[in-house]
Amino acid sequence: xxxxxxxELLVTGLTGPGSAPLPGGAxxxxxxxxxxxxxxxxxxxxxxxxxxRSWPGVLTPGLLVRGGDELLERTYYPDDPYEITELGAExxxxxxxxAGLKMTEARWGNSARRGTQKLLARGVVALTGRITVPxxxxxxxxxxxxxxxxxxxxxxxxxxxxxxxxxxxQAFHGVLEPGAPARFAAFxxxxxxxxxxxxxxxxxxxxxxxxxxxRRR
Numbered sequence: 001x002x003x004x005x006x007x008e009l010l011v012t013g014l015t016g017p018g019s020a021p022l023p024g025g026a027x028x029x030x031x032x033x034x035x036x037x038x039x040x041x042x043x044x045x046x047x048x049x050x051x052x053r054s055w056p057g058v059l060t061p062g063l064l065v066r067g068g069d070e071l072l073e074r075t076y077y078p079d080d081p082y083e084i085t086e087l088g089a090e091x092x093x094x095x096x097x098x099a100g101l102k103m104t105e106a107r108w109g110n111s112a113r114r115g116t117q118k119l120l121a122r123g124v125v126a127l128t129g130r131i132t133v134p135x136x137x138x139x140x141x142x143x144x145x146x147x148x149x150x151x152x153x154x155x156x157x158x159x160x161x162x163x164x165x166x167x168x169x170q171a172f173h174g175v176l177e178p179g180a181p182a183r184f185a186a187f188x189x190x191x192x193x194x195x196x197x198x199x200x201x202x203x204x205x206x207x208x209x210x211x212x213x214x215r216r217r
Contacts, residue, residue, distance in 0.1 A: 002050035003029045006040040007059035013175040029182040032209040055186035062125025064173040067157025069129035077114040109135025116143035120214040122200035123185030126173045144208040168196040182210040
């Protein structure tokens with residue numbers, strides 16, 4: 001099925017001539033790939049039977065977060081609502097705190113599943129790190145997130161892909177062009193500068209492999 005995703009502003013992540021943000025821009029997705037990029041009205045006229053999804057704000061490449069092993073193998077995400085009263089809602093890290101939870105591989109897998117949902121809700125499509133716990137690797141694979149090799153970045157691991165960066169563009173993973181993987185996100189902000197200022201929780205949609213894996217309700 002063909003799907004057109006559009007927003008008030010399209011940022012492709014490309015550099016050079018013709019790479020300026022496109023007001024009213026859109027991407028045409030066929031399967032797990034981007035088939036075309038251009039003005040929404042142009043794509044809608046050329047593909048009248050394509051399903052259309054319109055998002056507020058800006059459409060950009062998905063985001064890359066660093067320290068995925070720290071986030072998913074050394075941080076526990078309490079199960080809402082079952083554990084919130086006892087453990088609180090915030091992620092739990094630190095050897096002593098984790099030792100008290102008596103973690104098992106199955107519990108790590110369930111925690112990682114909740115962690116990947118939080119990442120998708122922030123427009124994240126890829127993470128770096130060396131994931132070694134089988135149940136965590138399974139959770140990441142099922143989420144659709146791409147695992148990349150560790151990077152030399154030594155800052156604190158966190159759910160915010162912009163941590164330690166100077167702009168939102170530095171966290172983009174890939175570009176939006178014909179033939180590229182259909183992997184992008186929409187944020188309810190005016191543009192990249194506002195995205196960097198307001199943060200990734202402004203995400204309203206995340207698409208990986210052409211599938212809508214997160215949508216703000």
